[in-house]
Amino acid sequence: MKKGCLNPTNKSFTLSLILLVFLSFNQKSNALSFQDVAQSFDEYQGRVIGDDTKKVLIFANISVKNSNISTITNKEGQFTLKVPKSLSNSSILISYLGYKTQEVSLNSLRGKDNTITLEAIATELSQININAATNARSLVKSALNNLGDKYVNEKMAMTAFYRETIKKRNKNASLAEAVVKIYKEPYSSSRSDAVELIKSRKNTNYSRLDTLAVKLQGGPFSALYSDIVKYQDYIFSDELFEYYTFSFDASTELNNRSVFVVNFKQLPNIVTPLYSGKIYIDAETLALVSADYSLNVENKDEAVKLFLRKKPRLVKVEPEEALYRVDYKSTSDGKWYYSYSNVQLAFRVKWRKKLFGSRYSLNIEMAITDWTKNFTSTLNKDNRLRPSIILSDKASGFSDPEFWGEYNIIEPEKSIESAIRKISRQLEKIEKKKE
Numbered sequence: 001m002k003k004g005c006l007n008p009t010n011k012s013f014t015l016s017l018i019l020l021v022f023l024s025f026n027q028k029s030n031a032l033s034f035q036d037v038a039q040s041f042d043e044y045q046g047r048v049i050g051d052d053t054k055k056v057l058i059f060a061n062i063s064v065k066n067s068n069i070s071t072i073t074n075k076e077g078q079f080t081l082k083v084p085k086s087l088s089n090s091s092i093l094i095s096y097l098g099y100k101t102q103e104v105s106l107n108s109l110r111g112k113d114n115t116i117t118l119e120a121i122a123t124e125l126s127q128i129n130i131n132a133a134t135n136a137r138s139l140v141k142s143a144l145n146n147l148g149d150k151y152v153n154e155k156m157a158m159t160a161f162y163r164e165t166i167k168k169r170n171k172n173a174s175l176a177e178a179v180v181k182i183y184k185e186p187y188s189s190s191r192s193d194a195v196e197l198i199k200s201r202k203n204t205n206y207s208r209l210d211t212l213a214v215k216l217q218g219g220p221f222s223a224l225y226s227d228i229v230k231y232q233d234y235i236f237s238d239e240l241f242e243y244y245t246f247s248f249d250a251s252t253e254l255n256n257r258s259v260f261v262v263n264f265k266q267l268p269n270i271v272t273p274l275y276s277g278k279i280y281i282d283a284e285t286l287a288l289v290s291a292d293y294s295l296n297v298e299n300k301d302e303a304v305k306l307f308l309r310k311k312p313r314l315v316k317v318e319p320e321e322a323l324y325r326v327d328y329k330s331t332s333d334g335k336w337y338y339s340y341s342n343v344q345l346a347f348r349v350k351w352r353k354k355l356f357g358s359r360y361s362l363n364i365e366m367a368i369t370d371w372t373k374n375f376t377s378t379l380n381k382d383n384r385l386r387p388s389i390i391l392s393d394k395a396s397g398f399s400d401p402e403f404w405g406e407y408n409i410i411e412p413e414k415s416i417e418s419a420i421r422k423i424s425r426q427l428e429k430i431e432k433k434k435e
Helices: 127-132 136-143 220-224 300-307 414-434
Strands: 016-021 041-050 061-064 070-072 078-084 091-095 102-105 114-118 156-168 171-184 194-204 212-217 244-254 257-266 275-282 288-295 308-310 315-330 336-351 358-372
Touching: 016 336, 061 078, 061 315, 070 078, 070 358, 102 114, 136 244, 136 257, 136 275, 156 212, 156 220, 171 220, 171 358, 171 414, 194 220, 212 358, 220 336, 220 358, 244 275, 275 315, 300 308, 300 315
Parallel strands: 016 308, 041 114
Antiparallel strands: 016 212, 041 078, 061 070, 061 091, 091 102, 156 171, 156 358, 171 194, 244 257, 257 275, 275 288, 288 315, 315 336, 336 358
């Protein structure tokens, strides 16, 4: 059998979906009870744009200098950052691949409507640096080896914000958000990370889902597993690595540091769906700093097996796209850690004997908003999340305007923000009727 025709065993990172037919529209809420927090912070809002295109920069990183507090811009380039009053005289750092990192004093910002413009950088690494990397394949291998030297090799307690949205066509059908605590194991350790639920909320518009419920199994773990350095066996195991081809692209910069850019894609005639995309590697530490990639869904029968856990017998599901992004940040001592991931999945659902199907899209993202290495807290077993968790089954409704307190979140897109307002109005009407 030719090597190109092999069907390798694939531990690919994918999402597990459960499609169920509704028998009832009434669900009990497993809401957690939370205490209000003091308003001991200042809130800043704004957007980030590039000076070359004047367009918004999506997923730009905003962090408070000399702290571990950070957030990220949404798909409209907007951000909200909550900063403790004790850091009000500090500055924020704004960074984005291919742009010069900018430092802005908090004192120079208004509470709202701030626009920050980043300067584009055209960088080309010298041939000497490229030769030092030998070749693209070995460079990627290096980034995934000697993890204790390049990445944080201590246990970390991370606070993260997680959002999960499901749309039918272009309309929001289900929203779920959570603040979680991640007990991140050292990168050199084979132990898996643990996740604890702190706060959560959700709403599902069942009328838009018709008679079909789409549930994401895994919740925050679905985002966490895109940390391809920690969970590299899902994409770049020793076996799967041989089924990719690698090549250099034009280099760039991140945080004023030179970055190698490597393209990768699966070899032709490979039966199992694998991935293609770009990997960004810091030229100094040879650590992976970012990756954008997608799953090959041309073989739809094989691709659907990777993420569909359960469905009604009379329903056919075809994946249309699966897009992934993961970002890393460095500590003051130059060690890198997982900081953000985004997964977008689109699939078409068709009932047998029906002429047309419906298109569903799923978007999940998780951002690390704070972290510490020195912590004494332990995992609360009552709130521990399992990799098989369905977040919407653990979350409550959108009912408390002070729900998030001083936790940093990712600013919602306008469409999601509008959906949340509508949900809130619906809940208010329901409460008035009860009165």
